[in-house]
Amino acid sequence: MMDLLGYGAFFLTTALIFSLVTLGLNLQWGLTGLFNVGLAGFVAIGAYTSALLTTPDDAARLGGFGLPILVGWLGAMLVGGIAAAITGIATLRLRSDYLAITTFGVAVVVQLVALNAQKLTGGPFGIGFIPRPFGGLAETPLLFNLSNLAVVSVVTLIVYLALEHLSRSPWGRVLKALREDERAAISLGKSARFYRVQAFAVGGAIMALAGALQAHFTGFIAPDNYLPALTFQVWV
Secondary structure, three states, rough: OOOHHHHHHHHHHHHHHHHHHHHHHHHHHHOOOOOOOOOOHHHHHHHHHHHHHHHHOOOOOOOOOOOOOHHHHHHHHHHHHHHHHHHHHHHOOHHHHHHEEEEHHHHHHHHHHHHHHHHHHHHOEEEOOOOOOOOHHHHOOOHHHHHHHHHHHHHHHHHHHHHHHHHHHHHHHHHHHHOOOHHHHHHHHOOOOHHHHHHHHHHHHHHHHHHHHHHHOOOOHHHHHHHOOHHHHHHH
């Protein structure tokens, strides 16, 4: 029975991390109409950023600053948001299929960098010894999984409520207007590109946060975790 509860908590934690990625996607696609199939790339950016900031010093690679986990999560959101904004500035003139192809290419590039930049990412060997919340409970799997489930649940709930508030705010209404009728929104003085880049950046930051949560939950990351299949799992 205890093993079943522990597995259930582990499964729900994983599902909530995927749900967090989906919330970022919903801001981009559901609210703004931006067809992003490069999710895996932004999740990877968040995971590697947080891992590099929080792991112990390692002579084999750069990073390993040993900072608190919360700092790693905030750093992941910042770097993920900047990466998404740069991608948005470069690509959001494109539409539908063309935007999808470009964002997919971004995800592939990120995965290849993670695989080959061994001095930064550990290459195919990945990064281990990522600090885990409640790591002291690791020898008691049920308590460890329940504690992580509680943390991920709170983070997901906060992000969900924040996005719900944003969607009903004037900012969110502009995004919906751009999705439904771009010409009408522009005629009212709204900058389509400005708002789309903002939405893409916020969505990317949320995806990066999900990647950071997953990295600290599992304690190890490698390039194979961020193959394109991850993007399609989230879309499904």
